[in-house]
Amino acid sequence: MIREFTYNRIANIAEMAARCTEMLEVLELLDEGSIGDGKAYSSEDLESYVRSLVTGQRESLGKTIPGSWSVAPNDDGMDSDARVDFIFVPTYIAIATLSRVVCEFPLLALAIPNYLEVLRKGMVFSSLRKLAGHGFEADLGAIEALRILSMGRVPWLLHRHSTFCPELRSVIDEVANGMAQRLVQGTAVGAWGEDYSEGFRAAVETLRLTNDLDFMESVRAARADSTTISDDDLPW
Numbered sequence: 001m002i003r004e005f006t007y008n009r010i011a012n013i014a015e016m017a018a019r020c021t022e023m024l025e026v027l028e029l030l031d032e033g034s035i036g037d038g039k040a041y042s043s044e045d046l047e048s049y050v051r052s053l054v055t056g057q058r059e060s061l062g063k064t065i066p067g068s069w070s071v072a073p074n075d076d077g078m079d080s081d082a083r084v085d086f087i088f089v090p091t092y093i094a095i096a097t098l099s100r101v102v103c104e105f106p107l108l109a110l111a112i113p114n115y116l117e118v119l120r121k122g123m124v125f126s127s128l129r130k131l132a133g134h135g136f137e138a139d140l141g142a143i144e145a146l147r148i149l150s151m152g153r154v155p156w157l158l159h160r161h162s163t164f165c166p167e168l169r170s171v172i173d174e175v176a177n178g179m180a181q182r183l184v185q186g187t188a189v190g191a192w193g194e195d196y197s198e199g200f201r202a203a204v205e206t207l208r209l210t211n212d213l214d215f216m217e218s219v220r221a222a223r224a225d226s227t228t229i230s231d232d233d234l235p236w
Contacts, residue, residue, distance in 0.1 A: 001025055003045050005052040005094070007071045016071045016086045023069075023093045024148070030100045031151040047108055050101055053094050054118045061087070067125030069094035080134040084141055088129055092145050095122040096152025103153045116164075123154075123165035131175050139190055142175050143199040150206045176207050 002022035008015055026041065026049060035041045059066045061075040070087040072078065078087075098119045102109045109115045131149075133141015149155060149172065158169040179200040182188045188197040 001041060001045075003049050003052075005049065005056040005069065007056075007058065007069075007073060009073055011072055019071045020086070020090050020093065023090055023097070027093055027097050027100065027148070027151055030097065030104065046101070046105070050098065050108065051112055053098060054112050054115055057094075057118050057122060065125070067091075067121040069122065084129070084134040088126070089144075089148075091122055091126050092131075092148045095119060095126055096148050096154055098122070099149075099152040099154045099157050103157065120165050123158075123168040127165075127167040127171045130171050136190065136192065139196050140199070142179075143196070143203050146172070146175065146203040147206060150203075155207055172207075176204055180204050 002019070002025070005023070006019075008019065026035075026046075029035050029041050030046075035046050036043055053069065056069065057066075058064075058068045058070050061068070061070055061072070064070065064075045064083075064087060068087050068091045071090050072082070072086045075083065075087065098109075098115070102115075102119070126149075131142045131145035132138040133144070154168070155172050158165060158172065162169060179188070183197060183200050183204070188195065188200045190196055
């Protein structure tokens with residue numbers, strides 16, 4: 001399991017995908033409370049990995065601005081699919097990991113220089129695509145992005161520290177609000193008619209429950225027009 005963040009020096013798709021999977025596994029261990037003394041992934045492992053995330057945030061990759069945790073060497077010739085999979089997804093995982101550590105192990109975060117500055121920069125970067133996946137999989141990408149960010153308590157953190165990264169907070173609220181509206185309207189379908197209602201419902205419920213947010217109040221505050229959704233409108 002990964003204990004140090006590094007990126008690939010050669011653009012090998014299988015290796016880059018495996019690196020993203022390993023990063024996600026650490027986040028899932030954090031979410032399960034399975035990190036600590038006497039466990040397969042120790043507190044020392046976590047500290048080493050988190051420090052490497054802070055020092056390993058990427059600078060410009062070419063066309064891509066600084067602030068990501070791309071696992072690709074650069075963005076030469078990268079199409080939209082690859083940009084999502086190997087630049088944005090690992091960045092979502094990295095900021096979710098750093099956010100969860102702030103919530104669960106605040107002393108560790110405080111002990112690492114530039115921790116909050118790096119986290120905020122990564123959050124701003126993560127807001128750039130509005131969490132959308134690539135092409136016809138835009139909705140699937142948004143569902144997975146919300147799942148990752150929720151595991152990291154990112155919405156929880158941003159709603160309690162609203163000035164830390166308003167860019168990403170606004171995007172999360174907009175995406176979740178859009179999913180809730182499409183559920184109510186019966187339009188939670190993809191470009192080829194795929195039914196995304198289950199994924200949308202799970203994503204919104206995760207925001208409400210996992211992050212302990214009064215999500216509907218956020219929705220009502222964001223919409224002061226006829227499209228406002230009430231609790232009674234939701235199909236669950």
